[in-house]
Amino acid sequence: MQLKFFKMTGAGNDFIMFDNRSGKIKDPVDLARYVCDRHFGVGADGIILIEKSELADFKMVYFNSDGSFGGMCGNGGRCIAKLAYQLGLVDRKMKFEANGKIYKAEILDHENVRLWLPMPKFKKFNLPLKLGKRIYKAHFVDTGAPHLVLFTEDNDIEDIEQINVNQLGRKLRFHPYFENGTNVNFVSIIDKDTIRMRTYERGVEGETLACGTGSVASVITSVEVKGLKPLVKVKTTSGETLLVNYRNKGERGFVYLEGSAKIICEGKLTYHDK
Numbered sequence: 001m002q003l004k005f006f007k008m009t010g011a012g013n014d015f016i017m018f019d020n021r022s023g024k025i026k027d028p029v030d031l032a033r034y035v036c037d038r039h040f041g042v043g044a045d046g047i048i049l050i051e052k053s054e055l056a057d058f059k060m061v062y063f064n065s066d067g068s069f070g071g072m073c074g075n076g077g078r079c080i081a082k083l084a085y086q087l088g089l090v091d092r093k094m095k096f097e098a099n100g101k102i103y104k105a106e107i108l109d110h111e112n113v114r115l116w117l118p119m120p121k122f123k124k125f126n127l128p129l130k131l132g133k134r135i136y137k138a139h140f141v142d143t144g145a146p147h148l149v150l151f152t153e154d155n156d157i158e159d160i161e162q163i164n165v166n167q168l169g170r171k172l173r174f175h176p177y178f179e180n181g182t183n184v185n186f187v188s189i190i191d192k193d194t195i196r197m198r199t200y201e202r203g204v205e206g207e208t209l210a211c212g213t214g215s216v217a218s219v220i221t222s223v224e225v226k227g228l229k230p231l232v233k234v235k236t237t238s239g240e241t242l243l244v245n246y247r248n249k250g251e252r253g254f255v256y257l258e259g260s261a262k263i264i265c266e267g268k269l270t271y272h273d274k
């Protein structure tokens with residue numbers, strides 16, 4: 001069959017997007033593995049399907065490039081909001097459902113999208129993680145995707161740019177403490193409202209150029225544990241900056257992620273469903 005697709009990037013985290021409101025994509029796992037391959041497919045970190053929702057304007061269904069179900073994706077969430085707007089499905093402000101939760105998004109201008117996330121319920125700060133002979137000082141926040149956060153300054157890492165993210169990230173990603181694995185973020189504090197972050201992503205099994213839910217987890221941890229002051233700028237590996245605003249004030253609390261979301265191209269994919 002032929003499937004119309006859009007290739008998008010959210011600050012360097014790239015996705016192949018499909019409108020699946022008709023339900024014609026039946027095997028997204030196989031499709032994700034095929035289309036995300038950078039040499040035999042189109043190439044991306046994951047696929048995202050727009051589907052119908054009973055609860056919101058539409059539903060976002062996200063799979064990593066290895067075909068695993070991704071739950072939520074912050075950069076992908078900004079991309080799907082942009083696409084839904086471009087396709088005329090929604091106005092500038094919208095609500096969508098992803099993995100059972102409701103997200104709000106707003107198209108800010110031709111480039112930037114703001115995405116509000118539900119307040120993370122599951123956080124565990126100051127989590128010692130033993131790996132071989134070393135104990136890493138880590139923190140964990142579930143922002144719709146599971147995220148481990150390690151500050152370089154607490155783990156005797158001098159230069160974040162020198163970390164072998166694919167090697168160390170991979171070891172922590174498969175740490176037996178996490179039943180379903182975890183994404184791993186390395187964070188250096190630059191000043192009271194800026195961090196540099198590098199992420200090893202579960203399901204891509206390598207460093208990605210930016211990670212939205214990881215940025216949110218890293219900023220929440222930076223504010224709660226290190227006293228950073230929102231709005232916090234997150235310098236990603238792509239060179240783009242993501243913004244995270246966060247107030248932890250009970251009923252009035254909120255957290256949002258802001259950054260670019262762009263359509264790179266659209267096309268038709270020839271695909272044989274297995």
Ligand SMILES: N[C@H](CCC[C@H](N)C(=O)O)C(=O)O
Nearest residue numbers: 073074075145202211212213
């Ligand atoms: N890149 C995504 C996170 C993906 C999480 C996914 N890799 C998983 O938990 O399986 C983001 O921008 O939020």
